[in-house]
Each structure stands twice: as structure tokens, then as C-alpha cells.
Amino acid sequence: MDKHFGVAVGRPSLMLLAVGFFGMAPRAVAQTVHRLPATPSTVAYGYYWSEAKPAIRVKSGDIVDVETMLTNSPAGLERIGVRPEDIPQNLRDIVTQDTGLLKGPGGHILTGPIFVEGADSGDVLEVRIQSITLPLAYGYNGCSGFMRELCQVRGSTLIQMDRQRMTAEVAPGITVPLRPFWGSIGVAPAASLGRVSSNPPSRHAGNIDNKELVAGTTLYIPVFVKGALLEIGDGHAAQGDGEVDQTAIETDLRGRVQLVVRKDMKLDWPRIETPTHWITMGTDTSLVVATKTAVAEMVKMLQQMKGITQTQAYQASSMAADLHITELVDGNVGVHMLIAKSYLSPMK
Numbered sequence: 001m002d003k004h005f006g007v008a009v010g011r012p013s014l015m016l017l018a019v020g021f022f023g024m025a026p027r028a029v030a031q032t033v034h035r036l037p038a039t040p041s042t043v044a045y046g047y048y049w050s051e052a053k054p055a056i057r058v059k060s061g062d063i064v065d066v067e068t069m070l071t072n073s074p075a076g077l078e079r080i081g082v083r084p085e086d087i088p089q090n091l092r093d094i095v096t097q098d099t100g101l102l103k104g105p106g107g108h109i110l111t112g113p114i115f116v117e118g119a120d121s122g123d124v125l126e127v128r129i130q131s132i133t134l135p136l137a138y139g140y141n142g143c144s145g146f147m148r149e150l151c152q153v154r155g156s157t158l159i160q161m162d163r164q165r166m167t168a169e170v171a172p173g174i175t176v177p178l179r180p181f182w183g184s185i186g187v188a189p190a191a192s193l194g195r196v197s198s199n200p201p202s203r204h205a206g207n208i209d210n211k212e213l214v215a216g217t218t219l220y221i222p223v224f225v226k227g228a229l230l231e232i233g234d235g236h237a238a239q240g241d242g243e244v245d246q247t248a249i250e251t252d253l254r255g256r257v258q259l260v261v262r263k264d265m266k267l268d269w270p271r272i273e274t275p276t277h278w279i280t281m282g283t284d285t286s287l288v289v290a291t292k293t294a295v296a297e298m299v300k301m302l303q304q305m306k307g308i309t310q311t312q313a314y315q316a317s318s319m320a321a322d323l324h325i326t327e328l329v330d331g332n333v334g335v336h337m338l339i340a341k342s343y344l345s346p347m348k
Contacts, residue, residue, distance in 0.1 A: 034063070035064075038109065040101055043109050045104070046109075046198045048189055049195040050224070056115070057117060058114060060117065063258045068233045068254070070136075070251050074087045079156075080157065106198030107199070110198060110231035111231065113231050114230040122222075124223060125221045125259060126259070126265075127221065127257050127258075129255065129257055130257060130258055131256045134163050134180055139159045140157060140250050141157050141245065141249060144329075145244055145245040146244045161237055161249070180215075181211060181235075182213065182253060183209040183234035187223055191224075202283055203268065203283075204221065207234060209326060211241060220273070243326075243327040244329065245329075280294050280336065281335070284332055285332055291335045293335070295337060298313075299317055317339070320340075321339040324336050
């Protein structure tokens with residue numbers, strides 16, 4: 001059975017959960033596929049908020065086929081050379097229709113919130129990114145950010161993408177591989193924080209702009225409110241660590257995520273698992289503080305995984321893990337630390 005975009009599709013099936021790093025035994029979870037388009041009634045425009053009305057409700061283990069819009073307007077896209085017929089109608093609807101949609105204080109068009117049944121404060125939401133595709137053959141890049149004095153011309157540049165070869169020429173003679181990911185995946189912050197801008201990343205994840213979150217990776221996010229209220233958006237086709245001019249190749253994305261409530265995990269900050277690495281993160285207005293958070297989270301993770309002392313874990317981080325600047329341009333800067341899974345031998 002395959003119904004309209006926005007309606008749950010597919011027959012429920014059984015799927016085993018992957019074993020988490022705390023060694024919990026797998027358990028069977030009923031799985032339903034839902035489809036969530038980006039429309040004026042299914043997006044949060046520029047905010048994460050504990051009181052946002054859910055766009056859809058799902059159960060732990062369900063899969064969501066989600067569509068996200070780039071962070072721009074039809075007029076802005078036309079100014080840089082996009083033909084009117086190549087601009088998705090739902091972007092026009094979201095930007096122009098008066099639906100009573102709250103906007104701001106940030107600028108991202110985020111699809112959701114997704115209410116995950118059973119999730120509550122103190123839990124962890126496991127977001128398994130199963131697939132990501134590029135609906136558009138173009139994206140754009142702005143010029144501002146960390147060193148805006150280097151922008152001889154302000155404004156955006158249209159970037160054409162070769163979706164067959166999965167490459168894009170981002171400047172004459174400079175061609176990069178396309179590795180699409182969502183720059184913003186986050187849950188609602190604690191209710192006491194109110195409506196939070198979509199711009200700065202924090203403990204709720206949000207606009208972390210971590211280019212490692214491609215298909216096949218998993219993001220673990222601490223939950224602060226009932227239902228988690230997950231939002232997804234800010235699609236990127238390619239980005240360098242740092243995102244120094246404030247933008248990547250910004251574009252629409254469509255993909256599938258599986259959402260699993262983890263009551264056996266406790267996290268203070270988001271964490272990423274790739275097929276080859278574990279990644280800890282920190283954000284703050286201070287690069288020093290963000291770095292210390294990423295390091296401290298790595299130390300804590302290694303202690304939990306290997307049963308070693310804090311000193312041993314800190315020393316191991318210095319010898320085995322790598323620090324990267326995630327981004328420098330969103331109010332809170334981001335730092336992440338990676339350690340290869342191949343370095344972590346099974347406990348004796």
C-alpha cells in the first residue's frame with residue numbers, strides 16, 4: 001500500500017534495533033513508514049520550540065520519508081538565475097502564504113516537528129539516517145560568515161550539480177564530491193528556554209552543520225520534552241568543515257530517517273556514530289569552551305565504553321582522536337572530536 005505524501009505507508013514489519021554502545025541486547029520494534037512533505041502546515045520556520053504543534057506523530061522504530069526546503073526564497077533564487085519553473089511550488093507556498101505560521105527568530109525552514117511517542121525528558125532520540133537524495137539539480141552559496149571582508153561581491157552564487165557523477169564545480173577548476181546531509185537536525189530545547197532560534201546549535205543539536213551526517217550515520221540527541229519534537233532541514237549537498245562563508249551548497253533534500261527512543265542511554269550532548277567512527281561534539285559562543293566540551297564528551301564516552309579511568313581516557317584522546325572545527329558562523333561555534341572504531345578493541 002502506498003498512499004499520499006503525508007500519510008503513513010507500508011505494512012508494519014519487524015526490525016531489530018542495532019546494539020548500542022552500552023551493549024544492550026537487540027529487541028524487535030514494529031516499523032511503519034510515514035511520509036512528511038514540506039508544506040506551510042508541516043514546517044517550523046526558524047525555531048525549535050517545546051510548544052510547537054507536531055506535524056506528525058510516529059512510534060519508536062518508525063521511518064519517516066521527509067522532504068526539506070533550502071533556506072532561501074523564490075525571489076532570492078530568481079535573482080541568482082534560477083528559472084521560475086525550476087523553483088518548487090511548495091517553497092513558494094511556505095514563503096508567501098499567510099497560514100498563521102510563526103516565523104523566526106532564525107531563518108531556516110525546518111520540516112516538523114515530529115512527535116515520537118514514548119520519548120520524554122532524560123531519554124535519547126536515535127536518528128538513523130537511512131538515505132538522502134537531491135531533488136534539485138542546483139544549489140547556492142552565499143558570501144558572508146567568518147571573514148566577510150574577503151567577499152569582493154556580496155550575495156549568492158548559483159551552483160549547478162551533476163547528480164549522475166555526484167559532483168559540483170564550486171569555482172573554476174575546483175570540483176567537489178557531493179555528500180548530501182542535513183545541516184539542522186534537532187529536538188525541542190527545554191520548555192524554560194522558550195522559542196529558540198534555529199541558527200545556533202546547542203545541546204538539542206539543531207544547526208550543527210556536521211558534514212559527517214550523511215546517509216548511513218546515526219545522530220544521538222538528548223531529549224528535553226515529551227515527544228522530542230524533532231525538526232529537520234537546512235539541506236547541504238557539500239560543505240567543508242568550518243562552513244567559513246556561512247553557507248554550504250544549500251539545496252532541497254529528501255531522505256529517510258528511522259527514529260528510535262533510547263531509554264537505556266543518557267547523554268548531556270549530541271553524539272554521532274558513523275560506520276567507521278564515534279564523534280563527540282560541543283558548541284558555545286567560545287571556541288575554547290566548545291573544544292573543551294567535545295574533548296570532555298570524548299573522555300566520558302571512552303570511560304563508559306572501555307571501563308578505564310578519566311586520566312586514561314584523556315590520554316587516549318590525545319593519542320588517538322582528532323579535533324575538527326565543525327562551524328564558525330552560527331552564533332555558537334561547533335567543535336567535534338572523532339575516534340576510529342578500529343582503535344577500540346573488544347573488552348576482555
